Amino acid sequence: MTKTSDIAGHYTKGDLFDRLQAALRDDGVDPDKPSVATLAPYDQFHGRGLEVTEEIAETLTVTPEDHLLDIGSGIGGPARYMATRFGCRVTGIDLTEEFCAVARRLTALLGLEERVDFHQGNALAMPFADAGFAGAYSMNVSMNIADKAAFYGEIHRVLKPGGWLMLSEIALGPGGGPDYPTPWAATPASSFLVTPQQTEEGLQAAGFADIRLRETREEALAFGARAKEMVERGEKPPHRAVQLVHGAEAATMAANTARAFAAAAILPIEVHCRKPA
Numbered sequence: 001m002t003k004t005s006d007i008a009g010h011y012t013k014g015d016l017f018d019r020l021q022a023a024l025r026d027d028g029v030d031p032d033k034p035s036v037a038t039l040a041p042y043d044q045f046h047g048r049g050l051e052v053t054e055e056i057a058e059t060l061t062v063t064p065e066d067h068l069l070d071i072g073s074g075i076g077g078p079a080r081y082m083a084t085r086f087g088c089r090v091t092g093i094d095l096t097e098e099f100c101a102v103a104r105r106l107t108a109l110l111g112l113e114e115r116v117d118f119h120q121g122n123a124l125a126m127p128f129a130d131a132g133f134a135g136a137y138s139m140n141v142s143m144n145i146a147d148k149a150a151f152y153g154e155i156h157r158v159l160k161p162g163g164w165l166m167l168s169e170i171a172l173g174p175g176g177g178p179d180y181p182t183p184w185a186a187t188p189a190s191s192f193l194v195t196p197q198q199t200e201e202g203l204q205a206a207g208f209a210d211i212r213l214r215e216t217r218e219e220a221l222a223f224g225a226r227a228k229e230m231v232e233r234g235e236k237p238p239h240r241a242v243q244l245v246h247g248a249e250a251a252t253m254a255a256n257t258a259r260a261f262a263a264a265a266i267l268p269i270e271v272h273c274r275k276p277a
């Protein structure tokens with residue numbers, strides 16, 4: 001059985017903050033004065049990066065009084081984006097201690113620490129009270145979680161009645177899964193992909209309602225083609241988080257993922273649903 005320490009180990013390199021500062025310097029950005037925009041190529045650690053976070057934010061109704069939960073918050077790009085865009089509070093939880101530490105340092109540099117905080121912990125046993133959050137989202141996380149029923153059940157527990165959940169993630173496609181390594185797993189032992197239909201059924205079984213699922217394969221393929229053109233022109237690609245986190249392995253991971261998208265072996269999906277009021 002895969003241990004949570006194996007998952008965190010996959011994402012832990014030990015010198016992430018220093019490498020991020022070096023990458024910002026290389027971009028011509030003062031690493032002590034980053035912004036949501038200058039961090040976006042690195043701190044939005046999911047396919048299509050900031051493009052997806054913005055797309056999702058467009059579909060949400062969030063007030064400054066709302067407290068949101070970011071499950072598997074990484075180094076905090078989506079949480080800082082939501083807090084900045086909506087003026088709301090966001091709490092992130094992530095298994096990987098190094099990501100939480102980097103997330104806190106970046107949040108302090110942006111002066112957002114009053115409204116954005118991060119806890120190291122497991123999404124399957126969150127240290128949060130019942131019914132505390134107005135909304136929750138999770139971006140490219142469930143692929144690391146074997147027990148989807150426990151995952152959905154725990155999110156349902158911490159949402160207020162009427163609260164929303166948005167999942168943006170990679171599902172198993174008809175082509176039967178990717179080659180490994182991928183950005184989320186070195187081997188199939190820590191990758192737990194399910195089909196879009198299984199996702200819908202699991203959310204329904206956990207008590208969620210108004211489930212709307214959208215496949216975003218066309219968008220992923222178009223983004224991949226745009227990024228390739230930029231690299232061919234000698235520019236940096238728009239999404240550099242995989243390169244930042246995984247270094248030398250990133251090229252193989254990106255190639256495996258691109259091939260799997262093209263063959264529909266994996267499908268990017270976005271799911272909105274609600275805990276009944």
Ligand SMILES: C[S@@+](CC[C@H](N)C(=O)[O-])C[C@H]1O[C@@H](n2cnc3c(N)ncnc32)[C@H](O)[C@@H]1O
Nearest residue numbers: 044045046072073074094095096122123139144
């Ligand atoms: C691909 S990264 C996505 C990070 C972030 N959601 C983003 O989009 O920038 C996947 C994240 O899920 C976290 N994760 C995986 N399994 C988890 C679990 N059981 N509980 C909490 N976090 C988990 C990992 O530590 C990692 O930070």
